[in-house]
Amino acid sequence: MNKKVFLSGLRDGVPVGLGYFVVAFSLGITAKASGLSALAAFVASASNLASAGEYAGFTVIRENGSLIEMALMILVANCRYMLMSAALSQRLSPEMRPFHRFTLSYFVTDELFALNIARPGYVNPTYAYGTLLASAPAWAVGTAVGVLAGSILPNRVVSALSVALFGMFIAIIIPPAKKNKVIAGLVVICFALSAGAEYAPFIKNLSSGTRIIILTVVISAAAAVLFPKKDEEEEARNEV
């Protein structure tokens, strides 16, 4: 183990860990509303390490959803990690021990993916473990603290913290929407259809988890047909 590389991973992971703590706290409030104990919330966060996925999963729990609904929900909510893993697979050294593929895949998250992919060359597992160690415990502990403290804190503080997770979602969707008109249009359409789905006959009777799955698959498929993504080579040619 290269100590220096590990330490630099730790250092880069600290700000991520601080942010995780606040967002996880907000997630803990949702977990509590779904009936999770602090321990259950800790286990869920430590084993999932996924903001949107856990939030979606807690929605299914609150609505007494089936296990099939849960599996589908997590599949759709964490679909982006599939993309990130696919991207990371192109950046692993052929000489890396296979063991690392199985451990590295546990912590593909928006932030840790960004930290690790931003480094030049092959992904360095030692650095990656540093970033994980500095951030993941904060995520798990933060969720448990959210469950415990959510009921102690004044109402208005809980109300304020409950939007932390959505703030994070906004920060992920807006920058690409600024650069890409199709994504910008999609965000507006999603907001409108998602609000409309709460009133539409038949659809409004579905659980909100099922509504999210249906809306996501239908809107993404329509976008893929209407606005197929250009190949990277094609894009490079157009930019020249």
Added chain:
Amino acid sequence: MRYNIYIYILVMAGVSYLIRMLPMTLIRKKITNRFIKSFLYYVPYVILSVMTFPAIIEVTKSPVSGAVALAAGIILALFGANLIAVSAACCAVVFVTEMIMF
């Protein structure tokens, strides 16, 4: 709760792990199907948008504070604020708006 909470968590964790592990271990070539590539490309933005609205105006004490936080978050993100800053600002905006309102 329909099932034991840990059964739910086990399914969540299992699917979350497989989603990340399978592409990392199985994909050795680039995905070429254009529809699948495009679909996978749009899914993250669509699901996060669908989950954000109208939920953000339903979790706060008043829909007004949630709406103001949404607007503030979008504006800050447009100006390039990072993830944590946007998230913290949304919380602050809700707190201040509700202090004025109630």
